[in-house]
Amino acid sequence: MVKKMDKSYKAVMERQIEIIKKSVGLDYTKYEIEGIAFDYEKMMNESGFSIEEIEKIQKETGVGDTPLVELKNINRLIKKLSDKGKGARIFVKDEQTNPSGSFKDRRASISVYMAKKLWYEGVIAATSGNYGAAVASQAAKRGLKSIIIQECFDSRGVGQPEILEKERSCAAYGSEVVQVSVGPELFYYTLLLLEETGFFNASLYSPYGIAGIETLGVEIANQTKELTGEFPDVVVSTHAGGGLTTGTARGLKKVGAYSTKIVGASVDLRGLHMASDKDFNRKSFTTGHTGFGIPFAVFPDRSDVPRNAARVLRYIDRYVLVTQGEVFYMTELLAKLEGLQRGPAGNTSLVAAFALAREMNEDEIIVVNETEYTGAGKLPTAQLTFAKENGIQVISGDPIKDDKPGERIVIPEDPSQIGYIEIPMSQLKESYINQLIKRLGKTDFTQKEIEFISEEIREDEDSVINLIKKVREESL
Numbered sequence: 458m459v460k461k462m463d464k465s466y467k468a469v470m471e472r473q474i475e476i477i478k479k480s481v482g483l484d485y486t487k488y489e490i491e492g493i494a495f496d497y498e499k500m501m502n503e504s505g506f507s508i509e510e511i512e513k514i515q516k517e518t519g520v521g522d523t524p525l526v527e528l529k530n531i532n533r534l535i536k537k538l539s540d541k542g543k544g545a546r547i548f549v550k551d552e553q554t555n556p557s558g559s560f561k562d563r564r565a566s567i568s569v570y571m572a573k574k575l576w577y578e579g580v581i582a583a584t585s586g587n588y589g590a591a592v593a594s595q596a597a598k599r600g601l602k603s604i605i606i607q608e609c610f611d612s613r614g615v616g617q618p619e620i621l622e623k624e625r626s627c628a629a630y631g632s633e634v635v636q637v638s639v640g641p642e643l644f645y646y647t648l649l650l651l652e653e654t655g656f657f658n659a660s661l662y663s664p665y666g667i668a669g670i671e672t673l674g675v676e677i678a679n680q681t682k683e684l685t686g687e688f689p690d691v692v693v694s695t696h697a698g699g700g701l702t703t704g705t706a707r708g709l710k711k712v713g714a715y716s717t718k719i720v721g722a723s724v725d726l727r728g729l730h731m732a733s734d735k736d737f738n739r740k741s742f743t744t745g746h747t748g749f750g751i752p753f754a755v756f757p758d759r760s761d762v763p764r765n766a767a768r769v770l771r772y773i774d775r776y777v778l779v780t781q782g783e784v785f786y787m788t789e790l791l792a793k794l795e796g797l798q799r800g801p802a803g804n805t806s807l808v809a810a811f812a813l814a815r816e817m818n819e820d821e822i823i824v825v826n827e828t829e830y831t832g833a834g835k836l837p838t839a840q841l842t843f844a845k846e847n848g849i850q851v852i853s854g855d856p857i858k859d860d861k862p863g864e865r866i867v868i869p870e871d872p873s874q875i876g877y878i879e880i881p882m883s884q885l886k887e888s889y890i891n892q893l894i895k896r897l898g899k900t901d902f903t904q905k906e907i908e909f910i911s912e913e914i915r916e917d918e919d920s921v922i923n924l925i926k927k928v929r930e931e932s933l
Contacts, residue, residue, distance in 0.1 A: 494909035572657035674708020696721035723750035803828035
């Protein structure tokens with residue numbers, strides 16, 4: 458007699474380790490060292506592929522080899538706004554030419570390939586946006602079933618235009634879409650469906666997903682060198698969960714672009730809680746914001762797999778925030794000056810690049826490592842109208858000075874007002890240590906754990922020990 462599974466929330470969550478292990482085809486215990494320490498590079502090397510293998514897999518489904526485009530009109534505008542000798546050239550990696558319209562086809566391509574290789578009948582992904590469309594598209598190409606679980610409604614049953622349009626996109630590719638309200642339901646239903654179907658977990662944070670993005674870094678490095686004679690000085694990456702930044706940085710390093718600086722950029726939504734029913738529709742961005750960017754930077758293993766392969770503090774050199782109004786403004790500026798109608802995820806990093814370019818020398822190169830086509834998001838009117846309907850004030854003014862997440866969106870009156878807010882790397886590193894101490898309930902770490910933390914935050918071991926001491930004393 459077959460025993461029925463207990464589907465209660467508590468029972469399912471208690472089985473999460475077992476469910477996830479069966480659904481990713483990867484034994485994470487092989488990489489555990491001691492305590493918090495695990496062998497990250499071994500995990501990536503053993504479960505990943507060579508760049509040549511990834512390129513071959515992606516070519517089979519039409520992924521990658523996207524154009525690198527110089528924003529000549531925007532660059533002329535930057536020169537006019539910059540001091541003499543300043544004004545770096547901006548190029549964008551136009552990822553909207555991938556099958557589903559974003560860079561996430563790269564990470565989905567390898568996950569779906571692995572699902573097919575390991576004889577899974579289908580794939581499941583938990584996502585509110587572009588990744589769902591990418592998984593659905595790649596699954597269709599490989600002849601697999603797909604289920605996309607979307608967190609898209611508040612308790613009133615109201616969802617944002619950008620998220621709802623993604624449901625239609627996923628369904629068009631033949632995916633079954635399960636829509637849930639904000640809160641813990643997303644992870645619960647993901648586990649429940651993984652267990653019931655036996656499908657592959659196409660997690661955003663598996664080594665397969667990160668390996669798929671490495672070709673983006675490789676292409677950026679090679680194309681920039683071909684066009685300008687040098688590797689880029691700076692690559693600006695929209696930062697949410699960290700996969701884009703991690704994969705791109707790893708790819709850059711694999712072709713020798715060691716001196717390229719990596720800048721992460723997020724929309725400033727500080728003060729809004731992403732799991733809050735009240736705050737859910739007071740934000741006007743579904744990804745690329747601080748609600749994901751900061752938590753995943755300082756506590757990467759909050760993900761749906763035991764060990765997150767996206768570990769952004771290993772790679773970024775700077776972390777900057779931009780405002781909602783600036784991104785909406787840049788979306789229109791890109792369309793009107795460059796004839797490129799693209800969505801807010803890529804335009805988040807373009808805002809940061811625009812501001813940074815004015816500070817850099819005119820012979821330097823910045824690459825925005827993705828633009829993408831994201832349905833309702835590419836037309837600011839849809840999201841701005843939704844914001845007004847939810848009591849958000851939309852005004853013109855100085856966005857850096859006057860923007861207030863959840864209350865006010867400030868559209869720049871002039872491109873000279875486009876700027877950024879710097880988040881010190883030291884602050885993020887301290888937060889990483891603080892998260893470890895709070896989560897583990899201990900302040901003493903073994904030598905192996907110190908070595909691991911040193912790799913995680915790119916500080917020498919003595920600095921790590923001093924940082925732990927500082928955080929411990931501040932918490933008393």
